[in-house]
Amino acid sequence: MKFQPADPDFASRVRASFARQGAMKLIGAELATVEPGHVVIELPYRADLTQQHGFVHGGMTAMIADSAAGYAAFTLFPADSSILTVEFKINLVAPADGERLVASARVKKTGRTLTICEFEVAAVKHGRSTVCALGLQTLIHLAGRPDTPEMRPAGRGVQGG
Amino acid sequence: MKFQPADPDFASRVRASFARQGAMKLIGAELATVEPGHVVIELPYRADLTQQHGFVHGGMTAMIADSAAGYAAFTLFPADSSILTVEFKINLVAPADGERLVASARVKKTGRTLTICEFEVAAVKHGRSTVCALGLQTLIHLAGRPDTPEMRPAGRGVQGG
């Protein structure tokens, strides 16, 4: 699908917002690709990201997928708007076993209020990529609410304001 | 629902496994309750757990919910078994705004192969608790595979071994 971003400056807006996410910094996630309707986030392996078997925790996989989908939606909206995750569903289909995880999200449908993204996370090991997670995410667009630290959303789309 | 754990020592087994999760340590999550079919994990607020608006990242919320559900299922199985997440779905229904998040998971149905848990995450602010996430999770039971670092699952339930 081809998308026309409402804000030509979308990429720097996404990068600035990503840089404000303490969580992404904590886990060492990197913004790899920012295109209209498509964002890729990478997560290099670290021992402190793992679950009890030594693989990257499923919650880490979900976290980078959630961020990638949110920013994929964010690329398409005007400069004065915010995006919040309504819900997502993730299937963990293989162990997150590799030197890095690559979460790729794409907008599948966008509307005035809601946007639907799909995502896929792959584990890259010795140069070979294996899909380890698949998912679908619903996001809500808050018009007229710039994505800044000062913003205090009245809710993640369910409480209005 | 009342559950009878197969292993009387289930609580120490859960605590030992939780302690091996680098991810839980990194984010500062604490195991608060371990009962048959029911586990609670708490996450005190830290600035490095946040998304771009200053609330705790939805992926953090998902991560503690995922772990709580996994361990809720784990309480019911024999000592020589492992549990892996097949998939989960989470609705983020309010901002994770508070001094701490409390993820509570309960087993709803358990079988020879699969277990279904539901979870709820609340944000506690000035002593008042607000539900910020709801979800459902499917887990798979791997019999005869102790939950140790040496374990190398051939997959998260989809590849067998």
Added chain:
Amino acid sequence: MKFQPADPDFASRVRASFARQGAMKLIGAELATVEPGHVVIELPYRADLTQQHGFVHGGMTAMIADSAAGYAAFTLFPADSSILTVEFKINLVAPADGERLVASARVKKTGRTLTICEFEVAAVKHGRSTVCALGLQTLIHLAGRPDTPEMRPAGRGVQGG
């Protein structure tokens, strides 16, 4: 949770809308309970509702759960509004084996735009009830669009209008 419906006439509005659903009539579903934030739909067993093993088809289970959740949300909104399903997730946890299915849905969170419901479907056999499905559903509220056959929504919440 206690809810205050915006329209005192909510029950007759729900019953009239249900009566317009050709699908509910085709499968023989009945509206059993209509309370603020809570709706129950029942489906008596018929051989023409089954899958290949002779149990009621999982899609039938999903259909009555979807309708029950939609109407649970609908009870809380003004007379001039509509509700559309954004998405749902359902776990089929036991065969739908019984003389009737009972789908019970409850509103868990409601906001200006979105409402989240949870549902449970039980199969009743020889007077004994067994949970056969669990789920979570997201719905969108369209203000100022009465729920009538003339209404032509531009979309199920993702396209606006």
Added chain:
Amino acid sequence: MKFQPADPDFASRVRASFARQGAMKLIGAELATVEPGHVVIELPYRADLTQQHGFVHGGMTAMIADSAAGYAAFTLFPADSSILTVEFKINLVAPADGERLVASARVKKTGRTLTICEFEVAAVKHGRSTVCALGLQTLIHLAGRPDTPEMRPAGRGVQGG
């Protein structure tokens, strides 16, 4: 993805099973495509399949998607096995407005126990196709249990037997 079916006779096995589904007959669904790991089911519009606004009911959309995903998984397994739906998640992204719905499901990952499918449902109107639903489904494989009416599964994968 390319798949090698375990049973060369998979297509006739799928068609025979589909023919035993009372539910598919009731709603008028047709099996359009049966390939290894890929099944398409079509549903011509009928007034008795609709919800209150005159569009095909979301539960109908879910029902054909569920069946398509189940049979997509079923194509890959030996003749003496059954497939049951564990769970699915569906986003209804546009009204099911058209002369027919087309549900297309593909296997994304298959293992000894679980199979993950994705599906997409389109509404075809005046020859133009619009995606109206997207989803992900988890299925469980029951080895050594032929898919016949005599089969009485102890459960949909969560109770074992």
